[in-house]
Amino acid sequence: MAISFYKYQGTGNDFVMVDNRKLNFPAEDEELVKHLCDRRKGIGADGLILLQDHPDYDFEMVYYNADGRVGSMCGNGARCTVRFARQLGVIEDVACFLAADGEHQASVERDLIQLKMNDVKSIEQIGPDYYLNTGSPHYVRFVDNAEQLDVYGEGRAVRYNERFSEVGTNVNFVQRLSENEIFVRTYERGVEDETLSCGTGVTACALVAKINGMQSPIKVKVLGGELEVAFEQQEDSSFKQIYLIGPAKLVFTGTISS
Secondary structure (H helix, E strand, C coil): CEEEEEEEEECCEEEEEEECCCCCCCCCCHHHHHHHHCCCCCCCCCEEEEEEEECCEEEEEEEEECCCCECCCCHHHHHHHHHHHHHHCCCCCEEEEEECCEEEEEEEECCEEEEEECCECCCEEECCEEEEECCCEEEEEECCCHHHCCHHHHHHHHHCCCCCCCCCCEEEEEEEEECCEEEEEEEECCCCEEECCCHHHHHHHHHHHHHCCCCCCEEEEECCEEEEEEEEECCCCCEEEEEEEEECEEEEEEEEEC
16 A cells, blocks of 8 residues: 655654545554654654544644554644645644644744643642643653753653653653753653654643743753743643744655555
């Protein structure tokens, strides 16, 4: 079977995108998804995304991790899916779509995609670190030397510790650069390695940065580029009106035989 695909990236977080509005893609085939995401034997990507019709939304985004399994919310992937939907003519400049964690709104403004994330009701503190869910679970640790850090080793140690080993967690290392800018590196579950960027992770780190005295909007530097997170903190310490803002670009298109 020949599979037509589109390759997109958002600040270096890259995805195989498939127009599955006719439901032709064998989504239950984990080995196929894993093969397509393989950087040596397949197309190569951090994940695979299906764009599908939905009766109540502009479209539905179905996300798979690089290990072939269905994933949770992916912020950069969602921004890429919005750009993809616009390319296909499914939307124009605004979208309301369904993802793993529910409904999302987004808008296209030239090179940038503004994605509204779900509210975050609570943030747990674990010693000096933090744990929260921004559509995907994230562990956040502030460090002084993010550039030199062994993200794979230290991230894997947290992801597979006694608490998180069963369901896993993404692990973020954050360095404060200025009054309104942070540098983030992320170990992603499902990829089981560091990625150049993680949208839900960047969002989590920005909210934790607010707890540590920074103000919205917060600029975020990642290995793959730059993002921005805007939000409102409520009196009960929850967060609403959370927006992940950044670029999403088409890299190439092609056809691959499964």
